[in-house]
Structure formats: C-alpha cells, structure tokens
Amino acid sequence: MLPKSFEPVYEILEQIEKNGEVAYIVGGAVRNYLLSKSINDIDITTSATPTQIATFFPNVVDIASEHGTVLVIHHKIPYEITTFRGTKNTLEDDLMYRDFTMNAIAMNKNGDIIDVYGGTTHLNEKRIVAVQHATDRIKEDPLRIIRAVRFVSELQFSIDDTLANVMKHEAFRLEQVATERILQEWTKLIKGHSIQLAWKCIEATQIALYLPLFKEKPTLMNELATMTEPFNGLAEFVAYMCIRNDTFDLQQWIKKWKMSNEVKNDANKLLLYYNHYQLHGIDDMLIYDVEEPLITPFIQLLQKVTENLSANMLRQKWMEKRDALPIKSRSTLVVTGHDIMELFPEKRTGKWIGDLLREVEVAVVRGHLPNEKIILKEWIQCHPPVND
Template sequence: MIDHPFFRQALPVIARLEEAGFEAFFVGGAVRDLFLGRPVHDVDIATSAVPAEVKAVFRNTVDVGIDHGTILVLHDGIGFEVTTFRTESEYTDFRRPDEVRFVRSLYEDLKRRDFTMNAMAMNKNGEWIDPFGGKEDIQTRKIRTVGRAGERFSEDALRMMRAARFVSQLSFRLDDDTKEAMTEHAPLLGHIAVERKLNEMDKLFSGYDKRQAVAVLIETGLYQFLPGLDGQKPALTRLAGLPIEGLTADQVWTAAAYLCAEEDPVPFLTQWRLPQKRIKSISRSVRTLIQFLAKGVTDWQLFQGGLQSSVDAAAAGYALTGGKELDAGSAASRFESLPIKSRHDLAITGNDLIQWASKSRGPWIKEVLERTERAVIARDVPNERTEIERWLHACNLL
C-alpha cells in the first residue's frame, strides 16, 4: 500500500483506467523522490490508453499537451497529468523529437527517458517496475543514462545540464560513461534555447551541492556553451571553491556576475535572458557587493543598497571573503535598525527645501536631500521636520 497523500489522491484515477481495461502507473520524478524520501509535490501517471480513450474514461479533462499524449484529469477538484505511453523518433534539432508515437508498452515508454532514476514506475499497490536499475543507481547515488549516454544527449542536449543540476539537487555523482558522453557532446548545447538553459541553471544554483555541480560544468566543458561563460573558467573555478552551499539562486548569480563581469553585470545577465526585474535586482546586488568589498558594510551602503540587495550582496561577499566582515544576517539586522529605509521615509521633501530656501527648482535639491539622508543615517540629526530644517540652516545648506 502506498503511504503518501499525493499518491493516495491519484489512486482513483489509476483504478478507473484499469477498470476500463488499460494499464496505468505512477512514473517520473515523483517515484524517484518517494524512493529517496524527498518531498513529493505532485505525481504523474502514464497509461496505455491513448488521449481519446483517456477522455472517454473521465468526465472532466483538459487538453494540456494532447499532441504529446498528455491530458489533465480533474478528480475531486485536483488535477492529475495522465500521459500515454510513447516512443519518440529522431531529434534532428537536438531539442525535441520529430515525431511522437503512442504505444501500449510501459517498457518502451520508460526506455525513452533520460536517467535510470527517472525511468522507474510504480503500480497502485506500491510495486516497483525498474527495468534499467534505477533503484540501485539511487542507492549508490549515481546518475546514469538509460541506454547509451551519447544517444540520450543527442536526442535532447539539455539533458546534460539536467545531469549537472541533479548533482546539485541530489548530491549524486555522474557515472563514468555519462560524464564522458557529456564532455564529448557538450557543443550540442549550442542548439538549446537560452530560456531552457536558464531554467536548469536556476535549479542548479538552488540545490545544496552547487559547488560540485559547477565543477561538473567545468570538467565536462559544458560552461563553454552557456551564455557569458565561455572563457570564464578561472571565474567558475573560483566560484566552485567558495562556500556557496547555503546561498539562494540570486545570491549565487550575484557572486557569479561579480566574478565574470565585475565592471558591468548587466550585459552578462542579459545574455541569460533573465527577466528585467531580476537583472535590475541582481545588478544592484553586485554594485552593493562592490561597495561592501571596497568600503566595508556601512550604514550608508546598506541604505543605498536596500534590504534585499544588501542581504544578497552580504551573503555573496561572505562566501567570497571567507566571512570577513560580511554576513547576510547582520546586514539584515543593521538595515532594519536604520532611521530611514528609503528617501520616501525622509521627513522632508524637495518642496520643503524650495519653501525654506525661497529658491527655484534645480540640481541643488537632489544634493541637499542626499546630504540630509546621510546626516539622518549617521544619526547626526533626527528624522523630524523641524529638526532637519534647523540643521540645514546651521550647516548653511539653505
């Protein structure tokens, strides 16, 4: 019996398919993670029923990927992806199959998958179907392809990045044939869309064993075919040697952008086609990091960086410097203790300055506001309107 809530919720779907005369099994990452004891957030079902037959069995369905055999079955308000057993033809573009063919054989379906740990299935009674030794590879923490590694990577070159990503997420290691094939077929990554590479890199940077995963990118030469990383072996080697295990993905991006493009991180990040909001955020973190490394973590630098950028810069800086003077926790605590967190918190505005000085608008307003911010941050004057006006007069700034 399967003792897991997500699998139990899906059992009626499998039972209905079997009652209609079809085979149905749990497959994919959920089966792997159940065996590993990792959190399972959703389950996938594979069946011998073709899409039209799946739709005939269930009243409520959605065609989420019918061309590739996937139907979303809605049962008790929960959606379950049900995909027909299939095989795939040639991958002439190294990204997607030229043709998908539906079959009635679970073995044929599992044979087309990437790694042995992802090519296992489980029936409704909790019995495992493991024709390619996935359980043994999981027990030995090995990443091994189903069949010949070169063929799997020629079908979809992104699988090489997935292998590196699993090193980070699962703390597994590549088997020798898989690693050799990745080294040989690394140039095929040039056929892969940047957006797909970014998705894998984000997952790699979010795992725990990211140092070893970055080392895999270097050892196999995959890095040469990733945006902005060709020629960056020294920077990546340094990144792989840093204590980055506890950093978030954006904090690792901050460290990577600093190492690969310290002067201006924007072009580097743009090559990865990150959303503009993330480019702006990470670039700000890199600039804050540069200030931290040059001048130390001052209250003024924290104020200019803002909370998130200061925390990310401090975390990246902690890794880069071996913990000297930089710490994300203390940066957050110090930021929260600042008298003001942004210019919007300042008790005066440019209109107040115009009124007090009886002068027209001009660049002087920005200069005086910044002087005032610095004074408030330094606790030289309270953030109170009357006190600031008195201080401005005393300093001959009006």
C-alpha cells in the same frame, strides 16, 4: 495503498482506470519519495491520449497536447499527465525513453513500485545512470547533459562512467539546445549544496566549452572551480562573475544567457551594493539601502568574494545593525515628498524632491538628525533645493 504524499492523486489514477486505461505516478516525485525528500510536482503517465483525458475530467488545460501532455486541475491543484512515450503504448516502453534510471521508476495507485531499469538500485548507490543506451538518451535531448550535472549538485550523486564518457563526447550538442532551457537547469544547478562536485563534473566532461560566454572564455570556470557554497540564485551568480572577472559585463551575461529583467535589476543592485561596500565597508547606509529580498543574496555574495567571512555570523551582525537603525525604509521617514512641496510651493515638481528626501534619509540613518517632523522640516527649510 498510496503513501500519504500521493493520496491526492489516487482519484485521478482511479478515474483513468475506470475508463479502461492505465496510469502511474512517475519521475521526480517517485524518486524524491524514495530518497525521503520533499515532493513538489506529481507527474502522471498513462495509456490514455490527451483527447481521452479531456473526456475523463471536467477541468483539463492543454499545455502541449501535440506532445501528449495536458494539465488536470484536481481540487485546485494542477497535475501534468502525459501519454506513454514510445510506439508500444506500454509503461515499460515509456520508461525506456526517460533520461536516468532514478527518474524511470513508477508507482501505481496501490503504492507498488515498478522499477524496470534498476533505478532503485542506482538510487541506493547514489549513481546517475542513463536508461539503457546513454548515447541514445543524450541524442534524444542533449539538455540531459546539464540535467545530470544538476542532479550531482542537488543530490551529491556521482555520474556513471559510461554516461560521463557519452556526455563528454556529445557535449557539443548543447549548442543545439535553446538557451532558455539550459538556463532553467543552470538555475537549479548553482543552488545545489554539492555544487563543488558539479564544477568537477563540468570540468571533466568539458561542458563549459558549449555554454554561453564560457565557450568564449573557458578560463571563467576557474572562478567557480574551488567554490563550495551554493548561490542563492541567478542574480548573485551574475554579480559574482562580474566582480571576479571583468571580461564580460552585466549586460552581456543577461543577453547571452537570456535572463529576465528581474535578474538584471537584482544583479545590478547587488553590484551597486558591492561598490558601496568597497568604498565604505558595512556601514549604516549599506545596511539601510540593501532591499530585504536581497539581504541574503548580498551577504552570500560578500562571503564568496571576501572568503574570510562566515555567512551566518555576517547575517547575524547585519540583522542586529539593521534592527538598530532609526528607520528601516523611506516609508518610515516622518516627512514625505508632499511635505517638501508644501515647504516650497513656488517650486515645480521634479527630481529635486527625491534628491532632497534622500539627503534627509541619509542624515536620519547616520544619526545626524532625529526622525521628528518639526526638526526635519526646519532642516529642510534651512537647506532649500538648488535652483535649476
């Protein structure tokens, strides 16, 4: 019987088999189940083709049928289903083309584990081992070089010596991989709790010589080599690299690594916050200005850069100070831009409104003025905007 984590998938496997084909749960979901870790996406491998799958289920989305993959929406949850890889259309042949033995473990609808290549043994040994021939697996998809290091960071596993040697020898092939795909793995890698082991793997295999910007200045890795704490995400990573080494600016990191505008904007804010910190320390305005989603990344950034602050202690003090602020955001300020316009009806709307609101905001946050409408209006009238 399927473990409870996989029960929602039973009907899919059963439906495929009712139509004369075979199907198995495979990959990360099975690996995480065996490691007693949380299970997110559940992938299925099958002898059926995408065309057949489309006839088995009422709600099928074609995401890459040319590569044998479709999504089946079952009870509003998407499941990725891929036709067996290889020429023999068998489970064993499919598993042979997967990256590492720990990801080449399957489970049938009865909950039985099918482990052809010793993945469970390697899981117990905490070793990342390529399926059969490491060189073949890396040449099939060089991204697997970064994936291996990502799993080191996430799982605190070691890389099998044979695989490590192949990764070093074939590292140049990373230049053939789309930067966007590398970025996906890098994003997970820098969040791993065994990140220091990952840096050691990168150094041993000389992977950095083929990564954007690092290949232009390999000594950038020196800024990471001794780091033991994971990053919250890409924005914190980029801000940290910009602070610790000014060889490349924010725009270069974003462009070369093909990061999103969201990452760019968040990283830029973190750098602005850090500049304020350098000038004024952790004052009321810094605590007020740091947007809530960026509190944790900024605290972790400070902890990494200063190296003498406990992130947990800093966060506790930060939140205590934040709770004590007279206002938490501009929306809690009792005067608005409309109020200011009414006080100066002869003025045309423009940037001056926001500037004046900021002055009021700062005065309230710093305790120079109470957040009371009458008093603030009187202050504003006494401090009219400068004429254009």
